[in-house]
Amino acid sequence: NLNCELNIPKSDVSRLRKIVINSLYSHKEIFLRELISNANDALEKLRLTSLTDRSIWDGSDHLNITIQAFKDEAGNGGRLVIADTGIGMSPEELTTNLGTLAKSGTSDFLSQAEGGDQTSTGNLIGAFGLGFYSSFLVADRVEVASVPPKTARNPNPIQHVFSSSADDSTFEVYPDPRGNTLGRGTEITLFLKPDAQEYLDETTLSALVHKHSAFSSAFPIYLFERWTEEVPDESQIVSEHGVEKEIEPTSPPASESDDDEVIVEEVPKVAENIPEPPPPNMVNVTKEQWSRLNSQPSLWARDPKAITTEEYNLFYTSFFKDFSKPLAWHHFAGDAGSGVAFKALLFFPTKLGEDYWQKPLEYASKDVKLMVKRVFITSDLGENALPKWASWVKVVIDAEDLPLNVSRETLQSNKFMKQLKSIIVKRMIQLFSKISEGDDKETFDQMQETFGSVLKLGAVEDTKNRVKLASLARFTTNQRNNTSFDQYLENRKKGQNQIFYLAEMGKEVKELAQSVFIEKLHARGYEVLLLTEPLDEILIGNLREWKGVSFQDVAKAGLKFGDEGNEIEQQKELEEKFKPLIEWLKNESNDAVRDVILSNRLVRSPCAIVADQYGYTANVQKMMSASNA
Ligand code: ADP
Ligand code: MG
Numbered sequence: 001n002l003n004c005e006l007n008i009p010k011s012d013v014s015r016l017r018k019i020v021i022n023s024l025y026s027h028k029e030i031f032l033r034e035l036i037s038n039a040n041d042a043l044e045k046l047r048l049t050s051l052t053d054r055s056i057w058d059g060s061d062h063l064n065i066t067i068q069a070f071k072d073e074a075g076n077g078g079r080l081v082i083a084d085t086g087i088g089m090s091p092e093e094l095t096t097n098l099g100t101l102a103k104s105g106t107s108d109f110l111s112q113a114e115g116g117d118q119t120s121t122g123n124l125i126g127a128f129g130l131g132f133y134s135s136f137l138v139a140d141r142v143e144v145a146s147v148p149p150k151t152a153r154n155p156n157p158i159q160h161v162f163s164s165s166a167d168d169s170t171f172e173v174y175p176d177p178r179g180n181t182l183g184r185g186t187e188i189t190l191f192l193k194p195d196a197q198e199y200l201d202e203t204t205l206s207a208l209v210h211k212h213s214a215f216s217s218a219f220p221i222y223l224f225e226r227w228t229e230e231v232p233d234e235s236q237i238v239s240e241h242g243v244e245k246e247i248e249p250t251s252p253p254a255s256e257s258d259d260d261e262v263i264v265e266e267v268p269k270v271a272e273n274i275p276e277p278p279p280p281n282m283v284n285v286t287k288e289q290w291s292r293l294n295s296q297p298s299l300w301a302r303d304p305k306a307i308t309t310e311e312y313n314l315f316y317t318s319f320f321k322d323f324s325k326p327l328a329w330h331h332f333a334g335d336a337g338s339g340v341a342f343k344a345l346l347f348f349p350t351k352l353g354e355d356y357w358q359k360p361l362e363y364a365s366k367d368v369k370l371m372v373k374r375v376f377i378t379s380d381l382g383e384n385a386l387p388k389w390a391s392w393v394k395v396v397i398d399a400e401d402l403p404l405n406v407s408r409e410t411l412q413s414n415k416f417m418k419q420l421k422s423i424i425v426k427r428m429i430q431l432f433s434k435i436s437e438g439d440d441k442e443t444f445d446q447m448q449e450t451f452g453s454v455l456k457l458g459a460v461e462d463t464k465n466r467v468k469l470a471s472l473a474r475f476t477t478n479q480r481n482n483t484s485f486d487q488y489l490e491n492r493k494k495g496q497n498q499i500f501y502l503a504e505m506g507k508e509v510k511e512l513a514q515s516v517f518i519e520k521l522h523a524r525g526y527e528v529l530l531l532t533e534p535l536d537e538i539l540i541g542n543l544r545e546w547k548g549v550s551f552q553d554v555a556k557a558g559l560k561f562g563d564e565g566n567e568i569e570q571q572k573e574l575e576e577k578f579k580p581l582i583e584w585l586k587n588e589s590n591d592a593v594r595d596v597i598l599s600n601r602l603v604r605s606p607c608a609i610v611a612d613q614y615g616y617t618a619n620v621q622k623m624m625s626a627s628n629a
Contacts, residue, residue: 028137028196032205033212035082035188038132039065040217042086042186046149049087056149057184061085065217066290067209068224069200076191077140078200083187084219088148094162094173098132098144135188136166138196145176146186166193202226209293212318218374222290233281298374300345300398304331316347320367320394324350327446330431336419342399346427351450352392359388367394368424374398384417389458389469390425429465432472448474448482456535460542470543475536476509478518478528485546491527495562498552499545501529503537516605517554524561528554556611559601574598 043063050057057063063085070079089097135142147159159180164171181187190199198204202225209221299307299315316326326347333343365386370377386393397420432455435447452474459470474482479491488499500521502512512518512530521528531537540551552559575598585596594612602608 029208031134031137032208034131034134039084042084043219045087055151064220066222071200078192078197080190080199085185088185089146090148091160091173094160098162099171135190138192138199139190140193141165141191143189147180147182149184206293217294221293223293225291226288228284228286230282231285233283300343322349328431328435330427336416340399340416342397344397347394365391369396371398384421387462389454389461390428393428395424429468436472453535456539460539475529478513478522493526497562499549500552500554501531502554503531505534507532516608519604520601
């Protein structure tokens with residue numbers, strides 16, 4: 001799909017761009033998230049490149065993102081300027097990265113939207129983002145000034161501008177007439193549409209950053225704020241020591257020290273002969289300040305007691321781009337061996353990805369995000385990847401003391417990663433247990449619906465955690481729903497020394513409940529597990545017994561009620577009585593059956609054909625003959 005789009009003609013690009021822009025009109029605020037996300041990527045690229053090439057960035061200046069609004073200037077609409085000190089772009093990169101639709105997240109969005117998947121637009125945006133083109137949701141014209149870092153090869157890079165308007169898809173790239181004003185990085189100027197002037201309001205901007213990006217940028221985001229305050233006229237105030245008081249200077253980002261100024265408006269002089277001046281005189285002072293928007297500690301670093309459910313939900317959505325609420329979460333701190341302290345947040349989604357059950361067992365998790373001191377390092381756990389049953393979990397782990405320049409390879413072979421894997425799995429099981437034991441019925445039901453089969457898969461796949469996972473699995477029986485193996489054992493009848501089950505995959509539980517094989521058991525009050533999933537039979541085959549009690553397929557020979565003793569006499573009598581009939585049946589059936597016996601397991605049905613105790617069940621026989629065919 002992407003390949004096709006690389007070749008689409010320019011006119012189509014502009015048409016597509018219009019369609020996208022119109023269909024997303026009500027989501028136009030996402031432009032800010034997309035631009036911040038690009039700035040964050042550019043900073044991250046710079047940081048990573050500098051690990052191998054110190055000349056690109058020696059750590060002496062700060063990596064940050066700044067947002068600055070310029071309100072209506074002489075009747076022209078306002079401008080919003082978003083800048084970063086990241087990797088920047090050469091003129092060629094400006095052309096290819098921003099000039100072609102296929103480079104942008106837009107193409108992913110379109111191919112998904114055309115793919116017929118009618119998920120809501122909101123979810124699509126969440127999954128793909130719209131990339132740079134979302135600028136045109138709010139701007140008629142966009143100018144991107146950019147300059148790559150100085151290197152030995154390119155000691156004097158020239159700052160270029162990419163300029164494009166919303167109504168045609170053409171663009172220009174030219175040397176910036178202002179010269180190299182940025183030093184390094186990218187500055188995006190949005191000439192806001194008349195109906196998008198609200199994005200000049202600092203309160204709106206600040207709220208938007210908090211909503212979408214506060215959690216996802218590891219680098220500081222600063223907003224230039226300007227406000228008017230009534231303060232005592234300090235020209236009138238003299239301190240005890242006769243020194244004029246000064247207004248506290250505001251603290252800007254370290255890299256922006258030039259902007260550290262406080263502008264005091266012209267103050268009208270107070271007339272001299274007023275007898276009783278109203279103390280103290282107030283004046284309007286316009287203050288300006290770079291304020292950091294994402295300065296509060298990351299959610300995982302905060303005290304769980306002080307975090308609301310709303311905040312967890314919001315974090316989950318913005319960090320993992322999943323627009324449904326998480327089912328449950330675990331917020332914990334720990335130590336992953338060798339003194340590596342970390343904080344972590346682990347989430348269960350409400351639903352599994354649509355392809356989860358289609359994917360092979362080596363299903364690589366994408367959502368275990370490893371950070372070191374708030375800087376994203378990797379989501380690739382390499383050889384320490386989670387087992388398939390656990391691969392859907394969404395986790396962010398922020399380690400304290402891991403050296404920042406650990407390479408991926410060392411990370412993956414690291415003891416730390418191994419530890420991490422077992423910690424995640426342990427915490428997942430804990431969270432499942434907590435939901436199972438808690439009294440939130442709705443969450444429990446949802447957990448069983450979404451993860452019921454996952455727990456069984458885990459019990460089959462993960463031998464180390466088999467018992468714990470199997471005890472979380474729930475089954476339907478002839479008597480009730482959601483029965484665990486333990487609950488089954490508690491409900492055993494006196495003398496019962498087997499766990500009864502009937503397995504027929506693909507059948508309805510209702511059908512199984514009516515099977516001749518459980519008639520008598522049911523009538524006598526025995527509980528029978530009714531297994532309809534392929535995984536059920538495999539699990540029971542793996543377990544063989546639960547707490548010393550073996551599993552018994554009620555469709556196989558070997559069934560014991562445990563209260564047979566007093567029936568033996570009666571059974572002998574009946575055997576005598578029916579001997580002629582049985583002899584006759586044996587004769588008639590010839591070799592079609594191995595044996596004909598008098599059974600005590602039926603209530604209403606006159607007879608049943610059962611599989612040999614050590615033979616295959618009818619179920620497995622069906623599969624075998626199907627695969628031989
Ligand atoms: P995506 O981020 O999904 O690649 P975008 O449309 O958001 O798509 O961005 C397209 C490309 O433009 C990016 O991959 C990147 O190479 C480049 N780019 C965008 N913004 C910046 C920036 N602030 N600094 C450096 N490069 C950028
Ligand atoms: Mg992007």
